[in-house]
Amino acid sequence: MLPALLRRLPRRHRASFFRRRMGAPGDLRRFLAIIMMIGCVFLLYMFWAQPTSPTSVPLQTFVPVVTSKDSNTHYAKIDFRWTWTCENKRCVRKESTETGVHVSLTTCSMLCGSSMLWPQPTGPTTLGSHSVSFDREQLTFETTATEPARSYIQYSFAMFNSNVANLIQLQKNEPSATPQRDFNKFIVKVFVEHSDIVKLTLSTDESYKLILRMEGENMIGTVTANNFFGARHGLETLSQLIWWDEFASGAGSLKIVKGASVQDAPKFAYRGLMIDTARNFLPVESLKRVLVGMAANKLNVFHWHVSDSQSFPLVLPSVPQLAKYGSYSPDMVYTASEVKDLVEYARLRGIRVVIEVDVPAHVGNGWTWGPAEGLGELVMCVNVQPWSLYCGEPPCGQINPDNPHVYDVLEKIYRDIIELTGESEIFHIGGDEVNLECWQQFRNRTNPYVDLFDVWGNFTVEALKRVTKANGGKRPKHVMIWSSNLTKRPYLTKFLNKTEVLIQAWGGSDWTETPELVSSGYNVIISHVDAWYLDCGYGRWRENGGAACDPYRPWQTVYMHRPWNGDPVYRKSVLGAEACLWTEQADHVSLDTRLWPRAAAFAERVWSDVGTKSIYKQEQLSIEDVYARIQMQRERMIKRGLKNEALWPQWCSQNPGMCL
Structure with missing residues (x-):
């Protein structure tokens, strides 16, 4: 009662209350002494009432509860x-x-039963049914590769070692124990035939062979490949044969299958993931997380849609005005050194970087400096209203095709991109969603009756010439362009040579554009909006105009989409596929959950293309197998620091097959 009454008194009245209540100073000293004695008795009671040491309680497990990536791990007994x-x-x-x-x-x-490998290998695969325990300190590495591949492979082994370390769950309050070791050394050997190949092309042999077996007192893991890229994939697969068993040896232990044989190669050479950094800026560290996830799933093309009508964050040495006028803020830019660092970070993980500056549409903010530099208007329709008349989403903006300075600027952009990325086999120039009404209303028309498709086509032809000049006079083997009305007949064959362009078909799977492109003999990368657009289904982000691509594409839809369906004509023309994430409603906070594990489902489609009998006579994989393996892959990616979206209630994971 007394403490409650004191809390109701204003602070300034509490001292006078004590003086009236306690009387003489001696009374106050006696009161404080009594309080101290009571406190000491309470502390002694709490000490003797502590639970007994956990080591004295038999048959108990300490289950980790991770509060966050950076926090300590807490354990509940x-x-x-x-x-x-x-x-x-x-x-x-x-x-x-x-x-x-x-x-x-x-x-x-x-x-x-299942191999638990992701993506599923395409060649003969045999895995042992027993496991052995080991400690990470037993790992050693050997390779006969010479430079430059040797350094890349050594880095891959370091990443392999790091991935193994991420599996370990340190048990708090457990007695110190010597890790269980069922063999002497774990020796990882990597052999490559061509040490000079460290640059990825569409003809690069990414196959590998992995053999894991006991030799005497040692475990030997041997990866054999044509080059670094296959060797890297082999080490990734080897890491997936290792796991942490929390029940082993009392305090947990690393385990590995006792024997394995895997032959593997991708079904498609181009296995891409497109990320848009113009709608919402994504820091370099976020993009590196994307690359970590791509490497874990053997995706090999990072298509970087770096700019759009909203912003231009790429600082180009030859045209710095674009970022100066087009970035959201001075710290929301990608410098040349950051781009080069990201490109090397990707290459070490078996990934090439393809940077796209989309033109002639999807430009605007960042391009308005032309008059100040004496170059005239480089763009038109920038930020005009009502936007719905002149573009697909706000803000609007398109290249001014009649200004010859535009093409000089494009050549500088293309030269810088090639130098920054080192990528000259594939070059993406954009080319989609041109709004002819913008040109119709805002061009200085010398001939009002000109076919605006001819304006569009002639612009594209000139842009292709500038790519060639930027690349030292040699046309990149595959200049990519988005599918559009220009890639339909009769304009397709009028302006686009099938030997020079690679068309990224983004329309719906029931649209006629993909089969028409294939039947016309054009090489195609498929990115069907109704299956492989990972930004869809989050509702509209503007008041006017509905959501562009509802509904949400769950991982099952991503996985089951198989547009070529075994058609040999498709398999000849389709060089691969790409999943896309536009960022109108995504940023660095939500990036991981937008991508994973759905992009992992896509990765198995383009690596393994499971669904029919494989080349080694195995029957079609059951849906239960796919659920179990993608759940395991999700857990692996979480241990590597990626925030994956949940697949289902945890009860379903603990009771395999009972939620299907």
């Missing part, structure tokens, strides 16, 4: 009652026996 047994190639959850023997769900999953 519980009696874990479940174990998993392999029955009919499926892990079944059961109550643990009285002996306290536990088989973890991960160990059961890795040894029961």
Whole structure:
């Protein structure tokens, strides 16, 4: 009662209350002494009432509860009652026996039925049904590769080692114990035939062979490949044969399958992921996380849609005005050194970077400096209203095709991009969603009856010439361009040579554009909006105009989309596919969950293309197998620091097959 009354008194009245209540100073000293004695008794009670040491409680597991990536791991002491047994190639959850023997769900999953590899290998694959424990300190590395591949492979092994380290769950409050070691050394050997190949092309052989076996007292993992890229993929697969068993050795242990043989090669040479950094700026560190996820899933083309009508954040040495006028803020830019660093970061992970500056549409902010530099108007329709008349989304803007200075600026842009990326086989010039009404209303028309498709086509032809000049007079083998009305007959064959352009078909899978391009003999990259646009389904972001591409594409839709459907004509013309993330409603905060694990589902489609009998006579994979493997892959990516979207309730993971 007394403390409650004191809390109601204003602070300035509490001192006078004590003086009236306690009387003489001696009374106050006696009161304080009593309070101190009570406090000491309370502390002694709390000390003796502590629970006994966890080491004295048998058959208990310390289950980690990770509060955040950067926080310490906290552990709750519980009696874990479940174990998993392999029955009919499926892990079944059961109550643990009285002996306290536990088989973890991960160990059961890795040894029961499915390979748990992602993406699924395309060649003969045999995995052992037993596992052995080891410690990361046992890892050693050997390679006969020479430079420049040697340095790249050594870096790949360092990443492999780091991925293994990320699996380890340190148990708090556990007694120190010597890690279980079922063999002497774990020796990883990498052999490549061509040490000079460290630049990816569409003809690069990315195949590999992995053999894992015991030799005497050592575990030997041997990766054999034609070049660095295949070797890197082999090390990625080897890392997926390793897991952490929280029940092993009392405090947990690394485990690996006792033997394995994998032959693997991708079905498609181009396995891309497009990220837009113009609608919302994405820091370099966020883009590096994208590359980490791509490497984990063997995707190999990072298509960087770096600019659009909203912003131009790329600082180009030859045309710095674009970023000066077009970035959201001075710190929201990509410098030349940052681009080069990102390109090398990607290459070390088996990925090439293709930078796209989209023209003649999707330009605007960043391009308005022409008059100040004496170059005239480089663009038109910039930020005009009502926007719906002149572009697909605000703000509007298109290149001024009648200004000859435009093409000089484009040549400088293209030269800088080639120098920054080192990429000269594939070059993307954009080319989609030109609004003819913008040109009709804002051009200084010398001939009002000119066919505006001819204006569009002639602009594209000149842009292709400038790409050639920027590349030292040699046309890149594949100049990419988005599908559009210009890539339809009769303009397709009038302006675009099938031997010079690679068309990225983004329309719906039921549209006629893809089969028409294929039947016309054009090389195609498929990015169908109704399956592989990962930004769709989040509602509209503006008041006028509906959402562009509802509904949401779940991972199952991404995975099951197979537009070529085994057609040999398609397989000849389709060089690969690309999933796309436009960022009107995504930024660095939501980036990971927009991508993963849906982009992983896409990755297996373009690496393995499972769905028919594989080349080694294996029947079509069951949907239960796919669910189990993608859940395992999601857990791997989480351990590498990626924030994956949840697939289903955790109960479904602990009870395989019961949610299907």
